[in-house]
Amino acid sequence: GAVVSQHPSRVICKSGTSVKIECRSLDFQATTMFWYRQFPKKSLMLMATSNEGSKATYEQGVEKDKFLINHASLTLSTLTVTSAHPEDSSFYICSARDIAGDTGELFFGEGSRLTVL
Amino acid sequence: GQNIDQPTEMTATEGAIVQINCTYQTSGFNGLFWYQQHAGEAPTFLSYNVLDGLEEKGRFSSFLSRSKGYSYLLLKELQMKDSASYLCAPWDSNYQLIWGAGTKLIIKP
Numbered sequence: 001g002a003v004v005s006q007h008p009s010r011v012i013c014k015s016g017t018s019v020k021i022e023c024r025s026l027d028f029q030a031t032t033m034f035w036y037r038q039f040p041k042k043s044l045m046l047m048a049t050s051n052e053g054s055k056a057t058y059e060q061g062v063e064k065d066k067f068l069i070n071h072a073s074l075t076l077s078t079l080t081v082t083s084a085h086p087e088d089s090s091f092y093i094c095s096a097r098d099i100a101g102d103t104g105e106l107f108f109g110e111g112s113r114l115t116v117l
Numbered sequence: 118g119q120n121i122d123q124p125t126e127m128t129a130t131e132g133a134i135v136q137i138n139c140t141y142q143t144s145g146f147n148g149l150f151w152y153q154q155h156a157g158e159a160p161t162f163l164s165y166n167v168l169d170g171l172e173e174k175g176r177f178s179s180f181l182s183r184s185k186g187y188s189y190l191l192l193k194e195l196q197m198k199d200s201a202s203y204l205c206a207p208w209d210s211n212y213q214l215i216w217g218a219g220t221k222l223i224i225k226p
Contacts, residue, residue, distance in 0.1 A: 043204070043219060044216045045216075046216075105165060108161070111158065
């Protein structure tokens with residue numbers, strides 16, 4: 001099946017610094033990638049939809065200047081958490097949809113656990 | 118509004134069968150996904166239903182009734198590794214996945 005690679009899987013940073021998370025589709029092209037945030041024992045929360053070659057679409061309540069998304073190619077989207085604070089500590093997951101697929105199945109990355117000290 | 122309703126937690130015995138129900142209300146409908154998520158990991162795809170009826174895939178089966186806004190995931194011959202959360206996620210008219218909180222399934226020996 002299709003593979004989505006997310007990096008880093010774990011990152012610890014100091015408050016005030018910025019952290020970049022990469023999401024790559026390894027064996028398929030994805031015009032659209034999705035970024036989620038998940039708190040412990042909670043549902044996935046869609047943060048934004050990343051569109052190749054254009055600006056991301058952010059969900060209500062998500063600060064676009066705080067969570068910068070770049071989708072520069074059909075296989076790579078990045079999420080940058082700027083000026084991170086302890087409340088940004090969470091599990092961030094990306095997913096991608098194979099543009100050639102017929103079910104629209106989403107393929108998920110492994111997730112990135114961010115801890116801000 | 119859009120809403121997903123699944124039991125919060127279920128417990129079953131190894132080797133048994135369990136059915137996880139999901140009712141949903143969405144703005145339009147383009148199918149429904151079931152995902153499995155182990156603690157601390159990303160979800161993995163289990164099934165996709167767009168037509169009414171039962172889809173069988175090995176030990177897992179998924180059922181959909183569009184008129185009732187209802188789906189279930191059936192797991193047979195339960196194994197300890199099946200202990201996980203199971204997420205029901207319908208696709209709305211904008212092809213947006215609507216996520217519920219999931220059902221935590223605990224398997225006991």
